[in-house]
Amino acid sequence: MAHPLIRKLEQFTRLSADDQRLLERVTSEHVRRIGPREDIVSEGDEPGEIHLILSGWACRSKQLEDGRGAILAFLLPGDLCDLDNFLLRTMDHSVGALTAVTLAGIPRSLFEDLMLNHARIAQALWSSALIDAAIQREWTLNLSQRTAYERLCHLLCELFLRLRTVGLTQGSSCELPVTQAKLAEATGLTLVHLNRMLQELRAANLVVLKSKTLTIPNLEVLMSAALFNPAYLHLDQAGEASDTAAAVPILALDERSDGLQL
Amino acid sequence: MAHPLIRKLEQFTRLSADDQRLLERVTSEHVRRIGPREDIVSEGDEPGEIHLILSGWACRSKQLEDGRGAILAFLLPGDLCDLDNFLLRTMDHSVGALTAVTLAGIPRSLFEDLMLNHARIAQALWSSALIDAAIQREWTLNLSQRTAYERLCHLLCELFLRLRTVGLTQGSSCELPVTQAKLAEATGLTLVHLNRMLQELRAANLVVLKSKTLTIPNLEVLMSAALFNPAYLHLDQAGEASDTAAAVPILALDERSDGLQL
DNA sequence: CGTCAGGTTGATGCCATTCAACTTAGGTGG
DNA sequence: CCACCTAAGTTGAATGGCATCAACCTGACG
Known part of the structure; x- marks a missing residue:
């Protein structure tokens, strides 16, 4: 890499x-x-x-x-x-x-x-x-x-996109090597409540999270649940005179999800 | 100025x-x-x-x-x-x-x-x-x-100190030309709740706020109510080779407060 | 003196916290 | 290989901080 x-x-x-x-x-x-x-x-x-x-x-x-x-x-x-x-x-x-x-x-x-x-x-x-x-x-x-639920969605979207820009995603998956306690500290929630939000996210099939691996079946759906607007990450900067401008699609990444989509 | x-x-x-x-x-x-x-x-x-x-x-x-x-x-x-x-x-x-x-x-x-x-x-x-x-x-x-109450204390401390570094305070007072609605938007509270916190602040005599003028009878007390640590404002930078290093005291500003002090 | 922005107050409800227990997974030594 | 131990994750019940809804008050201004 x-x-x-x-x-x-x-x-x-x-x-x-x-x-x-x-x-x-x-x-x-x-x-x-x-x-x-x-x-x-x-x-x-x-x-x-x-x-x-x-x-x-x-x-x-x-x-x-x-x-x-x-x-x-x-x-x-x-x-x-x-x-x-x-x-x-x-x-x-x-x-x-x-x-x-x-x-x-x-x-x-x-x-x-x-x-x-x-x-x-x-x-x-x-x-x-x-x-x-x-x-x-x-x-x-x-x-x-944002509500607790939206907040968690948003955080996961952000981490996934940021990891992708440095080449640390595989398809719709990436590593998420942190405990729920840390996610709670980052979202301003208690550990207990974060756990519940995560379960709702799983139930809605927005994420699969197991043994430190995060999979996002349908990124667009997760993004809309998070009211996520990627503009703030400025992923489209693609330095002037760059010849790789169209290399990384920002939004088009959905491997077809096979579960229900909220 | x-x-x-x-x-x-x-x-x-x-x-x-x-x-x-x-x-x-x-x-x-x-x-x-x-x-x-x-x-x-x-x-x-x-x-x-x-x-x-x-x-x-x-x-x-x-x-x-x-x-x-x-x-x-x-x-x-x-x-x-x-x-x-x-x-x-x-x-x-x-x-x-x-x-x-x-x-x-x-x-x-x-x-x-x-x-x-x-x-x-x-x-x-x-x-x-x-x-x-x-x-x-x-x-x-x-x-x-921070709780709603602490948050408001903190915001007022910050604004006061920032105004002071550009010479926009007079003693323990400064202009606060914003509505409660704006303070609410900044603290993430509803207008109603912000109003109540402000009243608590007034009742504790931590601030006097009237006709767009904020007075802080005792800054140290307000700071401790806010768990305010001014380090993040880096007010002590005082450029190397500066000859005005000791010009502005950070903390020592209390005109004696005559009300109760939490 | 009516109007409107800004400010204040009360009643009610919910989202998230808190407290407390229990389960599961991973790692370590006997 | 099992017994133990600890970190991590899960669940239930009760509480509370803040939101929400809805009035009402006040002062500035034309």
Whole structure:
């Protein structure tokens, strides 16, 4: 499978062969593996590196003083964990591994070089930061307006589409290596209620979820149940002068579902 | 009152006199005024300008297909409305004026020049974009974990502190030129319930709110009721080599409250 | 002095939480 | 290979925070 970061950035600009080699080199020098539940960066510190996820899942999370806390974002292969550290003084939240994670550490000085002397790469990195912000806005809307059921549908749609852009789906399936407790933290629901929503989703045959594998029999149906509008993911950017514009269809993916469709 | 953008950016870097002049010029060429309820940018379009708020309040908002919608952010003087348009193809949400707003339009080409050829300015603008993202994360946490009451406290704390960094507070007071309906849209509550929370806040003497003026008798008490941790606003950045580091105290602002303190 | 936006109040109901138990699956050591 | 252990998932019943529906009040303005 291609390098997830390059794959992701190529959504935004066509990267030259030089740029690609540079990215590969930069992200292969300080690679380390960490286990589930370990922290990648913690609230308060300002590490000297920017971290990129090469494989595995992580999450941004933040706690209130009294212990309540939430997952604010899922981080997938190709995602940067702590762009904040490039310009801000301290982390205002934590990033933790949900599974075993392979991590590339990019020293700040190197990262600065990328941002200052490689316009194409810089543009793509900032684009992806803007999209992360758009995702965060959509999560805000989620919590504010969607029902528990819609919220869960929406989250699953988003994860599936994001995984697909980095080549981590197989047909209508993908890995979902997280517990229901984590999905609950991300949707702002209790574990108990999330479980019930998930069962409704299964009963309606909108998803099949077994042994950490998610299958979406009919993505369009799930999307409409979620009131999902993929615009916020900006999947259609396809860097100017790109010659692969029509490569990935966004919506047309339904392997015929054989169950009832709500 | 000083230029709100310059005032805001000076949190992050000391800007040279040249940089300041440049910013002043760039933000004074396409100034226009719009009335409350008018849109500044709308979902779907890609205007040729980046918009900056010089005075007045605006909000980011997003709707679901069935009409439900939410306010995702408040935009105050010094805030950019649509940085998205600098790198992304289309707006995935709208920005609308809440009051009469004075707006500076910065042509894309000019903005690009700022970003590419004026490192200090670019760094400050991106820093402020990262902080906007941090604010969005905090709003996510708000909706996910804080109670209605805490949420309202938190919003008022945030607005007050943000207004203070651009010099729009007077002592423990500031303008709050929005209706309860808008506060409800921003906190994910119904108008009715927001009204009740506000009354509780008044009864506890945590805020005084009359004729669009908000007074916070004791900010520390309000902050603790909100479980407010100002770290996410990164108010302490005070650009390296800044000589005004100790200028603005963050927490020490309590005019003695004369009411009961929870 | 009528009108309308903004604000306030009461009654009722539901979505999601809470508490508490139970089941299942996966892993580990005897 | 079974006994045990723990994490993960499931189910039931009761409670409550916030929504909903529906009035009513208030002040600003023409």
